Amino acid sequence: MSQPTDMAAFVRIVETGGLAPAARDLGLTPSAMSKQLARLEARLGVRLLTRTTRRIALTPEGETYLARARDILALIEAAEQDVTAGRGRPRGLLRVNTGTAFARHRLIPLLPEFFVRHPDVTLDLSVTDRRVDLVSEQLDILLRTGPLGDSSLLARKIAEGRRVICAAPAYLARRGRPAAPEALAAHDCLVLRGQARLTAWPFRTAAGLQTLTVHGTATTDSAEALRDMALVGLGIIRVSGFIVARDIAEGRLVPLLEDAHVSEEVPVWAVTAPGRHRLPRVQAFVEFLVRHAAAW
Incomplete structure (x- = not known):
């Protein structure tokens, strides 16, 4: 077996989660696949996988080898595509x-x-x-x-968009609509957890460009959950426009502070x-x- 073939077999075992499914994919018997893996581990002098009757798991050495093997196989595939350009299709x-x-x-x-x-x-x-x-x-x-x-x-770069500040009509009816950026200090502004740059909202003011650090009663690690929180009236959000474009068009969310908000390219x-x-x-x-x- 060539070294690239050994690499490919090992990667396939990991990707399919076992010797038997990898063997089926490569047209081998499970016994032949097991022997191929054993030869690879013997040549490297380390165990790459730990195996039980129910599952396989990568050893630390296996994790390192997997990362390098995938990169090497990708380079081989790209090289072959370069010399056979136009003869195949993506697969x-x-x-x-x-x-x-x-x-x-x-x-x-x-x-x-x-x-x-x-x-x-x-x-x-x-x-x-x-x-x-x-x-x-x-x-x-x-x-x-x-x-x-x-x-x-x-x-x-495949596309670009803009950020928008918005809230649900129910929230605005309960808490009022902020007339100026500084009014946000009295509002619940919802943000993504762990992304500090998204808590600094930029605005044009009489004193020039300013950023306001906002706060609220809730954070989340999901942009989609952030939208859902706004929809049920929990607070004001600032997100990429594509997330809320339909909600704004259909009146479920209302854009805010459009004249002052600096909606930078995203x-x-x-x-x-x-x-x-x-x-x-x-x-x-x-x-x-x-x-x-x-x-x-």
């Missing part, structure tokens, strides 16, 4: 992570068309509003809004690790999103 498993609001309001509605165009691609979509490390979690693409921090990664980025950006399935997915972003 394989695509790992994507994004936030809850972007997934619900932008990404998921597009997926049926993507799979029609690229039937040989499968998707593993993880959705969370916490900060995710693309490399350590072995993702192909990280879709994120706002500023980016890690310059070692490759980022392509870029949407497709972030990839060096090497993986050249994978055909990664390129196809990013280009697909860019084409559709013009209509957002």
